[in-house]
Amino acid sequence: MFSPSQEELCALNKEPVKYGELVVLGYNGSLPNGDRGRRKSRFALYKRSKASGVKPSTVHVISTPQASKEERLPFIPTTPAHCSFLSACPLTSLPVTECLGASSGHQPSIPEVRRNAISSKGHHSISYTLSRSQTVIVEYIHDKDTDMFQVGRSTESPIDFVVTDTISGNQNNDETQITQSTISRFACRIVCDRNPPYTARIFAAGFDSSKNIFLGEKAAKWKNPDGHMDGLTTNGVLVMHPKGGFTEESKPGVWREISVCGDVYTLRETRSAQQRGKLVENETNILQDGSLIDLCGATLLWRTADGLLHTPTQKHIEALRQEINAARPQCPVGLNTLAFPSINRKDVVEEKQPWAYLSCGHVHGYHNWGHRSDTEANERECPMCRTVGPYVPLWLGCEAGFYVDAGPPTHAFTPCGHVCSEKSAKYWSQIPLPHGTHAFHPACPFCATQLSGEHNCVKLIFQGPID
Secondary structure (H helix, E strand, O other): OOOOOHHHHHHHHOOOOEEEEEEEOOOOOOOOOOOEOOEOOEEEEEOOOOOOEEEEEEEEEEEOOOOOOOOOOOOOOOOHHHEEEOOOOOOOOOOEEEEEOOOOOOOOOHHHHHHHHOOOOOOEEEEEEEEOOEEEEEEEEEEOOEEEEEEEOOOOOOOOEEOOOOOOOOOOOOOOOOOOOOOOOOOEEEEEEOOOOOOEEEEEOOOOOOOEEEEOOOOOEEEOOOOOEEEOOOOOEEEEOOEOOOOOOOEOOOOEEEOOOOOEEOOOOOOOOOOOOOEOOOOOOEOOOOOEEEOOOOEEEEEEHHHHHOOOOHHHHHHHHHHHHHOOOEOOOOOOEOOOOOHHHOOOOOOOOOEEEOOOOEEEOOOOOOOOOOOOOOEEEOOOOOOEEEEEEOEEOOOHHHOOOOOOEEEEEOOOOEEEEHHHHHHHHOOOEEEOOOEEEOEOOOOOOEOOOOOOEEEOEOEOOOO
8 A cells, every 4th residue: 555665665766865745735636737847736855966955154244335315325346356354253153254345436236246245156145135335145055965955936947846826726727817926936945964864954035046045125134143144035934843743643833934044933923024033942944744834825745755655645545536436325315326536537527426515424416406595505405414504526635645644535624525534634624724914724735725614624424325
């Protein structure tokens, strides 16, 4: 039922080591229009042939005289001759250089400042604009011990996994357009150790095509007591680590915000507030199996390679579907045989599709009776128990990464009707997911619909064949 160990797979197939996978919540196995290139519902992170990680090196402090009222833009030197090497920072142990500008002259752009400040054009950097007269640039150099992967909305080459805003209720198609995305073009980066145990860490913001992360004057940023600079992105990168890992016994953890340098903070009052939360010193940015990453528009689930080895596969879910259909469940009123459609047709309502009354869980075939004038349009009265509630088609949850166990699909989320195992349904029913600027609510992992009802899910009651 489950795959062999990761080491066995790598030895047999000579494949690179898998660090883990990112799965976008709200998609049932693939994007509505299909997975294409770097835009897909699931992204696997493999050990690269050559290390791609970077680590902080020299800190450059670029200072200019105070701009006059007539000359608002500060002068920043355009030649390395203005940079003088100072001693290493006693707090960060990083070399520090200081660039002093003249009182008048050329007004260069930020990219020009960066090119002149760092020692090598091939290096990455993070720019912190403290004021009109001072900018701190932290230079990053190659790290042979880590691999870096970047996630964001941009389709530029530095982004490994392109993510767009998730629309709830399986409405993610070409006709449903986001007028203004809240996901950053370069949202976050994940850095994985190239040696066992292949620890993965998350950081807010990603390097752009010029290998720079730019935090402007209005961005939340600060100097820590140990001397190193840090900051937050506009809408923030939130992370939640479940208590007890990603198992049927897991409980939801506390949502935190991750800084550009990977520190952990309590949440701001709103997503884009200028004031940062409080530093949480006893927590880290290390991802664990089941960690959730929210990019303010899309939420990602992190599954470790070891965790995936204990997760049901696509073949296992297909076997469960066939097992249910082989039992020939029947509509208790029409007595016609019901069957879940194949995984390839998971979005098309078919004639034998099971439907359910989500208030009670009774499973029927489709029928057109039971409407009541005093209820909502999609609510019906169950002919078995007279309970009134939503009446919807049932859909098998096909994204195996969302399952916490390999149990049979016996429960449905309300009000969308996606079906999965009991423990998986109860797990996701208690997970508060970010919504908007400060709201949290549980949602179906297969379609991102906000859950409702007494328990957010219901046990399904199938009737077997009379014969």
